[in-house]
Amino acid sequence: MTQGWLQIAFFCAVLVACVPLLGGYMARVFRNETVFLTRALGSVERGIYRLLRVDVTREQDWKAYGTSLITVSLLFWLALYVILRTQTIHPLNPEGFHSGTWDVSFNTVSSFLTNTNWQYYGGETTMSYFSQMAGLAVQNFVSAAVGIVVVVALIRGIVARREGNSGLGNFWQDLTRTVLYVLLPISVIGAVLLMSQGVIQSFSHSLPFSSLNGTSGSLAMGPVASQEVIKELGTNGGGFFNVNSAFPFENPTTLSNFVELFLILLIPASLTYTFGRMVGSRRQGWAIFGVMSALFVAGVVVVYLAEQHGTPAQHLAGVNTHHVAGSTGGNMEGKDQRFGIANSGLWAAVTTVTSCGAVNAAFESLTGIGGLVPFANLSASETIFGGVGTGLYSMLLFVILAVFIGGLMVGRTPEYLGKKIEAREIKLVSIGVLFTPIAALIATALATGTKYGGPSVYASGPQGFSESIYAYMSQANNNGSAFAGYTGYYQPNPGNLGAHGISFADLLGGLTMMGARYVPILVVLAVAGSLVRKKAAPAGLGTMRTDTPTFAVLLGGVVVLVGALTFFPALLLGPIVQGLTNQVF
Amino acid sequence: MRRDLTTSILAVVVFTVLLGVLYPFAVWGIGQVAFPGKADGSQIHMDGRLVGSSLIGQDFSRPVLDRSGKPKQDEDGNPIIEPDPQWFQGRPSATGYSPSATYFANHGPNQASTVAFYKDNLAGYLALERPYARGLTKAQVPVDAVTASASGVDPHISKANALIQAHRIAAVRRLPVGRVHQLIDDHTDGRFAGLLGEPGVNVVELNIALDKEAPVT
Numbered sequence: 001m002t003q004g005w006l007q008i009a010f011f012c013a014v015l016v017a018c019v020p021l022l023g024g025y026m027a028r029v030f031r032n033e034t035v036f037l038t039r040a041l042g043s044v045e046r047g048i049y050r051l052l053r054v055d056v057t058r059e060q061d062w063k064a065y066g067t068s069l070i071t072v073s074l075l076f077w078l079a080l081y082v083i084l085r086t087q088t089i090h091p092l093n094p095e096g097f098h099s100g101t102w103d104v105s106f107n108t109v110s111s112f113l114t115n116t117n118w119q120y121y122g123g124e125t126t127m128s129y130f131s132q133m134a135g136l137a138v139q140n141f142v143s144a145a146v147g148i149v150v151v152v153a154l155i156r157g158i159v160a161r162r163e164g165n166s167g168l169g170n171f172w173q174d175l176t177r178t179v180l181y182v183l184l185p186i187s188v189i190g191a192v193l194l195m196s197q198g199v200i201q202s203f204s205h206s207l208p209f210s211s212l213n214g215t216s217g218s219l220a221m222g223p224v225a226s227q228e229v230i231k232e233l234g235t236n237g238g239g240f241f242n243v244n245s246a247f248p249f250e251n252p253t254t255l256s257n258f259v260e261l262f263l264i265l266l267i268p269a270s271l272t273y274t275f276g277r278m279v280g281s282r283r284q285g286w287a288i289f290g291v292m293s294a295l296f297v298a299g300v301v302v303v304y305l306a307e308q309h310g311t312p313a314q315h316l317a318g319v320n321t322h323h324v325a326g327s328t329g330g331n332m333e334g335k336d337q338r339f340g341i342a343n344s345g346l347w348a349a350v351t352t353v354t355s356c357g358a359v360n361a362a363f364e365s366l367t368g369i370g371g372l373v374p375f376a377n378l379s380a381s382e383t384i385f386g387g388v389g390t391g392l393y394s395m396l397l398f399v400i401l402a403v404f405i406g407g408l409m410v411g412r413t414p415e416y417l418g419k420k421i422e423a424r425e426i427k428l429v430s431i432g433v434l435f436t437p438i439a440a441l442i443a444t445a446l447a448t449g450t451k452y453g454g455p456s457v458y459a460s461g462p463q464g465f466s467e468s469i470y471a472y473m474s475q476a477n478n479n480g481s482a483f484a485g486y487t488g489y490y491q492p493n494p495g496n497l498g499a500h501g502i503s504f505a506d507l508l509g510g511l512t513m514m515g516a517r518y519v520p521i522l523v524v525l526a527v528a529g530s531l532v533r534k535k536a537a538p539a540g541l542g543t544m545r546t547d548t549p550t551f552a553v554l555l556g557g558v559v560v561l562v563g564a565l566t567f568f569p570a571l572l573l574g575p576i577v578q579g580l581t582n583q584v585f
Numbered sequence: 586m587r588r589d590l591t592t593s594i595l596a597v598v599v600f601t602v603l604l605g606v607l608y609p610f611a612v613w614g615i616g617q618v619a620f621p622g623k624a625d626g627s628q629i630h631m632d633g634r635l636v637g638s639s640l641i642g643q644d645f646s647r648p649v650l651d652r653s654g655k656p657k658q659d660e661d662g663n664p665i666i667e668p669d670p671q672w673f674q675g676r677p678s679a680t681g682y683s684p685s686a687t688y689f690a691n692h693g694p695n696q697a698s699t700v701a702f703y704k705d706n707l708a709g710y711l712a713l714e715r716p717y718a719r720g721l722t723k724a725q726v727p728v729d730a731v732t733a734s735a736s737g738v739d740p741h742i743s744k745a746n747a748l749i750q751a752h753r754i755a756a757v758r759r760l761p762v763g764r765v766h767q768l769i770d771d772h773t774d775g776r777f778a779g780l781l782g783e784p785g786v787n788v789v790e791l792n793i794a795l796d797k798e799a800p801v802t
Contacts, residue, residue: 003776010781052592053592053595067586068593071589072589072592075594075597122686124686125686133609134605138601142604172592172596179603192615192616192619195612195616195619195620195623195624198627200624201616202613202616202624202625207626207635209635210634211636211637212672212793213643213645213647213669217637219628223612226612227609242686243689243736246689246734246735246736247687247738248641249626249684257781258782313693313696313700317700317704317731319703319731320724320727320728324727327727327728327743328783331694332732333694334689334692334733335732335734337734337743337783338782343781343782343783362735364692367694458691459691459696494685581695584699584700
């Protein structure tokens, strides 16, 4: 296992080294300063403003900012729905795929708009290249940018020092600058790196071949590299292929695997540094980074140890899961050889702390305790790094909550970075913190308590329950990873011919994703709008410091406590039962 | 509000053209210039025809024939297949190594059906290899040989798995075992920089090399 730990340590070291670099750069981008790319892209930026006919010097208050955000999301929703439902008349549809069914399209569109990328469809058998690149991949960029601009608006609300000021910045400017200066340049570099490893970027039809033993098959093609990179960078997670980053054309080598893992955590981790820079105290950023890292590393350790041990089914069948010469051993079910146990385990943790949801191994086949790690990470509601932007704003809601609780405990007026936390903020924060878990639990209850959820379930016994609750926890957290036995789609033939969706699962999932995306976004903007107006008080003797280890422990405690209290009873019925027993069902 | 609507419609168009058309075509252009083979799927051609991709594993089974030489079928009319002893065998796959319609095997950790799946795989592996690797026990079978991969087209097997199969290949193809070991080493993809990932033996490339050196007549 030493080799595995070394790989994990190396990954963490590279990440930590890059956090200040990208974090500092993003701080300059979001302060609307000139950056080194302005020389090359400044004219493009101004061109986009002209095309959109917006005056970006006009600041928006939280309501105007939110209105712009919701309106453009609505329009993108409609556009993507139309694209998916008109595949028959698309260009770049060499396989001649039919259009998606209405219910699966509803789910898919809601999924990509909300940065979830939950997938009931299989990419290579249902989506035209045009749908993938001009529909789904565009949302990978835009939904990521939307998440980021919301946290930027919140930070501006916190740092505003002028009383009565209500401007949070300009939505269109933030959106454009995020895409142009952050997402697009890193994507181009990443796509080139991935292609060098064998990730495909082709507009050819699928290629028929005759294999070595004479059977015929065909290699699915497509513009994969361009989509693959933003799928990780934007913590989207929706694979071009059904088996996602396990498929060699998405993730062919051990190096491509490292690059993809790195891209998933890059922006969520760096944003903590951006935060520190923008509030004028890097310690504040590192304190949040520290809490996130501690919770993340704990999950990695558990999942790696658990997966190295094998499953009850393997032990009962007499499979040797120990390390032997030339094989790492462990639970290799649903894992590819080139990744092995360490990189599959690390990926499972990375993809669920962030709201990415891309996978390079089958979650359904994780050990009981190994599978508990994705569950635990989802229970933390995207606070452990989380999605791009969404992670940091979710964590900042918890910070405000922790400040409030800490203030009550030691008898001080709760304030955060000079801004008083009052009843209005705490009410909003409570809604923001509780909405996602409540949505997840209600949806699970509807799916498991009524007969309508039945057709979606694949496995028997507690595994079947795990599939169900994971499906709705994942969609509510806008994560998108799955215990993939759970389905909302029957597809007898490739290309949507004769396919039909399971409307209940599609609609419930779609509504869960949208609610759990836009309610917290509006809450965060409202908090920002409330904080921006407040006069900043200088820190005094009575101020509770929020950049100390003590506060970090308090913050981590609040996150774990809220998550555990909400989900522990439900998780007992699924993964915990499986982890504690050697029985099969 | 109306102003937002106009801006939003324009934004949908502008960003779709930039991110959904210009960007993927630019990446394609770079790929065609810088990595033409790799961006097109690392294709393997033999005698002018496409036989697969070096990144995508293949099925190396053969149909089971009845006495009259016709392929046997199961109750559903599907051909019954068995591993073809002349090839190195890849890992179990739920999809029959399909690279155009992928899905996970979804074997749960505590499922009774999964136990049966492993028992079958173990028995099948031992039945194939024991005549050549005498004294081979269950405990010596590496875990990757009996568990389904994630992609369904895992191009690799573990070194331990390949070394067991080497006995069979050497016998069937009349090669010294040492030479087969040499070929296995030649087609093992190591860790990146000796650090990242796990080493794996590329089964398709190995089988191609074998067939060139010692074709079965």
